[in-house]
Amino acid sequence: MDTAMAYWLMKxxxxxxxxxxxxxxxxxxEHWDGIRNYQVRNLFRDRFQPGDQAFxxxxxxxxxxxxxxxEVVSEAYPDHTAFxxxxxxxxxxxxxxxxxxxMVDVRYIRHLDRLITLAELKADPALADMRxxxxxxxxxxxxxxxxxxxxxLDMEKQDGNDNR
DNA sequence: GCCAACGTTGGC
DNA sequence: GCCAACGTTGGC
Numbered sequence: 001m002d003t004a005m006a007y008w009l010m011k012x013x014x015x016x017x018x019x020x021x022x023x024x025x026x027x028x029x030e031h032w033d034g035i036r037n038y039q040v041r042n043l044f045r046d047r048f049q050p051g052d053q054a055f056x057x058x059x060x061x062x063x064x065x066x067x068x069x070x071e072v073v074s075e076a077y078p079d080h081t082a083f084x085x086x087x088x089x090x091x092x093x094x095x096x097x098x099x100x101x102x103m104v105d106v107r108y109i110r111h112l113d114r115l116i117t118l119a120e121l122k123a124d125p126a127l128a129d130m131r132x133x134x135x136x137x138x139x140x141x142x143x144x145x146x147x148x149x150x151x152x153l154d155m156e157k158q159d160g161n162d163n164r
Numbered sequence: 165g166c167c168a169a170c171g172t173t174g175g176c
Numbered sequence: 177g178c179c180a181a182c183g184t185t186g187g188c
Contacts, residue, residue, distance in 0.1 A: 011174085037183080060174050118175080136181040138173055 006047060007144040008054035009066070009132060010106070019056045019068045019111060028108030029073060032141075033081045034089045036101060040141045044076040044102045047143070054106065055144065055152070057132075058115075065117035066152065074105035112156050126151050
């Protein structure tokens with residue numbers, strides 16, 4: 001399968017694991033574990049490829065939004081944290097012979113020059129089709145189109161308070 | 165295979 | 177801290 005590079009948005013709570021944590025890892029690389037949602041598992045399995053790029057999004061925090069960029073650096077592989085009873089996301093229905101959950105490795109690329117807030121993303125008509133801004137969306141990993149990706153990078157260069 | 169109950173996510 | 181929206185579970 002040789003499809004074009006894809007773009008993603010991946011949420012994490014900064015108090016639990018934020019972009020500064022990733023940036024501080026050896027080689028800026030860490031596995032994105034703890035996904036226990038089948039839609040996301042399937043994205044990992046079927047659509048994630050090394051070389052894809054992803055926005056790092058801070059959720060469940062005072063001002064949620066996009067804070068940086070990372071790169072996917074592995075194929076999907078079994079999430080071993082599901083095997084360990086001491087882990088928060090232990091799942092007794094997953095075992096090494098029949099792993100139910102997958103993860104990918106990601107590498108820190110850079111912080112954005114500024115936080116692009118969820119409020120801004122919601123207010124921008126060009127981004128109305130993003131899963132992120134749609135009602136009741138609960139995916140913690142979701143696709144971003146190339147057009148949306150570029151648009152958000154353009155927003156980075158603008159003043160967040162009001163555009164243009 | 166339906167669907168109520170429950171747990172989780174995550175914005176506000 | 178509240179609660180809407182959603183996914184999952186399990187009884188039937």
